Amino acid sequence: MTSSPTRTRTYGQYCGFARALEIVGERWALLVVRDLVLGPKRFTELQRGLPKMPQSILSARLNELEQSGVVRRRVLPSLDAGVTYELTEYGSELDQIVLLLGLWGARSLTRPHPEEVFTLDTAILSLYTTFQEEAADGVQVNFEVRYPGMTVHALVDGGALKVAEGSHPDADLIIEPVGPYLVDLLTGQLSAGEAVASGKVLIQGEAEHLELFSRLFRIPPAPEPSTGTVIS
Amino acid sequence: MTSSPTRTRTYGQYCGFARALEIVGERWALLVVRDLVLGPKRFTELQRGLPKMPQSILSARLNELEQSGVVRRRVLPSLDAGVTYELTEYGSELDQIVLLLGLWGARSLTRPHPEEVFTLDTAILSLYTTFQEEAADGVQVNFEVRYPGMTVHALVDGGALKVAEGSHPDADLIIEPVGPYLVDLLTGQLSAGEAVASGKVLIQGEAEHLELFSRLFRIPPAPEPSTGTVIS
DNA sequence: CCGGATCCTCGGTGATACTG
DNA sequence: CAGTATCACCGAGGATCCGG
Numbered sequence: 001m002t003s004s005p006t007r008t009r010t011y012g013q014y015c016g017f018a019r020a021l022e023i024v025g026e027r028w029a030l031l032v033v034r035d036l037v038l039g040p041k042r043f044t045e046l047q048r049g050l051p052k053m054p055q056s057i058l059s060a061r062l063n064e065l066e067q068s069g070v071v072r073r074r075v076l077p078s079l080d081a082g083v084t085y086e087l088t089e090y091g092s093e094l095d096q097i098v099l100l101l102g103l104w105g106a107r108s109l110t111r112p113h114p115e116e117v118f119t120l121d122t123a124i125l126s127l128y129t130t131f132q133e134e135a136a137d138g139v140q141v142n143f144e145v146r147y148p149g150m151t152v153h154a155l156v157d158g159g160a161l162k163v164a165e166g167s168h169p170d171a172d173l174i175i176e177p178v179g180p181y182l183v184d185l186l187t188g189q190l191s192a193g194e195a196v197a198s199g200k201v202l203i204q205g206e207a208e209h210l211e212l213f214s215r216l217f218r219i220p221p222a223p224e225p226s227t228g229t230v231i232s
Numbered sequence: 233m234t235s236s237p238t239r240t241r242t243y244g245q246y247c248g249f250a251r252a253l254e255i256v257g258e259r260w261a262l263l264v265v266r267d268l269v270l271g272p273k274r275f276t277e278l279q280r281g282l283p284k285m286p287q288s289i290l291s292a293r294l295n296e297l298e299q300s301g302v303v304r305r306r307v308l309p310s311l312d313a314g315v316t317y318e319l320t321e322y323g324s325e326l327d328q329i330v331l332l333l334g335l336w337g338a339r340s341l342t343r344p345h346p347e348e349v350f351t352l353d354t355a356i357l358s359l360y361t362t363f364q365e366e367a368a369d370g371v372q373v374n375f376e377v378r379y380p381g382m383t384v385h386a387l388v389d390g391g392a393l394k395v396a397e398g399s400h401p402d403a404d405l406i407i408e409p410v411g412p413y414l415v416d417l418l419t420g421q422l423s424a425g426e427a428v429a430s431g432k433v434l435i436q437g438e439a440e441h442l443e444l445f446s447r448l449f450r451i452p453p454a455p456e457p458s459t460g461t462v463i464s
Numbered sequence: 465c466c467g468g469a470t471c472c473t474c475g476g477t478g479a480t481a482c483t484g
Numbered sequence: 485c486a487g488t489a490t491c492a493c494c495g496a497g498g499a500t501c502c503g504g
Binding site: 009 | 495497499
Binding site: 009010015016018020021022023025027034050053068088096097098101102104105106115116118180222223 | 451
């Protein structure tokens with residue numbers, strides 16, 4: 001019913017990778033998936049997370065992703081006449097790819113462009129993508145991160161990470177970046193000590209917990225030009 | 233240079249994942265990366281691997297990827313006045329993502345569309361993407377796979393895989409799919425025994441080696457609709 | 465308010481042709 | 485061999501309108 005079924009935007013290759021791009025390679029499609037990785041959402045929630053995305057495109061992408069078996073539309077039985085969109089099992093197998101690609105792209109993050117928005121989902125996902133599992137072995141610590149319009153908390157417990165919206169009543173450390181400098185801490189351009197000393201990051205709690213934070217969440221340094229590797 | 237200061241085609245999000253899509257999310261871009269994952273290539277080699285891609289787009293993508301630090305252009309010093317394109321170290325860190333996404337998309341592969349091409353790079357990459365490393369522990373075997381217009385060989389040695397073009401003089405098994413049915417063997421819709429019995433796969437060598445092949449190279453079954461997982 | 469559908473403009477895509 | 489130039493077209497992008 002989405003009007004013309006259209007003979008699609010294909011690549012003309014019998015190839016799993018090409019097929020993947022035909023399914024989720026359209027503009028905006030993977031950003032919709034990204035937001036759904038964090039859980040089911042309503043149409044307007046998706047809009048809020050993708051403010052620069054035209055609604056008509058969001059509608060079109062959701063239909064395409066539903067047809068491809070990546071997204072499932074669920075009509076809420078209650079009275080509020082709502083519809084939620086969630087990843088199918090097939091779609092949620094993109095989780096790891098989303099995290100990997102997010103970390104890869106984070107290396108190219110410098111300063112936010114004035115018009116760029118920083119959404120709640122980005123804040124949450126940035127912690128998942130940069131989490132260093134091997135550095136969290138035997139660690140048990142809770143962080144609360146306060147951004148200008150929103151707060152998230154991260155629970156690290158024995159190699160596992162759980163991030164959610166909102167404050168945490170029993171956080172070991174409250175981190176409040178002043179300006180877009182938390183990324184510098186993650187890349188290592190800014191040490192934990194310098195971050196506090198310069199006032200670029202305000203903290204409540206023991207300062208050494210920020211050292212721990214900067215070991216648990218890392219953006220690897222941007223590689224220098226060198227010879228490319230083939231496959232292994 | 234050629235590039236006008238058009239800053240468009242962004243997503244307006246300060247987010248590593250959005251940045252990644254701005255770099256390699258344009259149409260055709262990741263397919264160029266895919267072919268370069270297997271090693272440096274000349275312009276015309278890339279054209280051969282992407283026959284349905286307009287040359288003007290290939291040229292544009294190569295320029296963009298070079299500017300982003302994903303691809304390096306190398307002018308050959310010799311007389312043949314050639315130029316090769318190769319992934320930088322940054323670009324080659326997409327290797328794993330390309331393999332994962334290729335495997336993900338392979339689940340949606342059914343029959344090749346009549347107009348779809350099957351390229352050498354796809355043949356090679358399909359073995360890398362479907363390789364089950366944990367099933368190859370202590371295994372030492374060589375395969376040769378003959379497709380209608382091309383032949384590749386796969387060397388499995390103790391958990392490591394090396395695939396290359398051409399025949400292999402000492403292959404333990406020569407596999408010759410008759411029609412597009414090798415994918416059925418990989419997904420498990422077709423067992424090794426049935427493949428030989430039905431004549432859909434011709435072999436030279438011991439039949440049990442085809443059993444081994446079908447354990448070493450797998451496309452996981454397509455998931456059924458069920459509840460989506462959040463992140464872990 | 466929520467979940468779209470519809471109309472219109474603009475620019476990237478894609479086919480072809482041309483150049484160093 | 486490795487691009488650039490030209491042009492038609494269709495999907496993205498923005499606004500508005502519709503049914504519950």
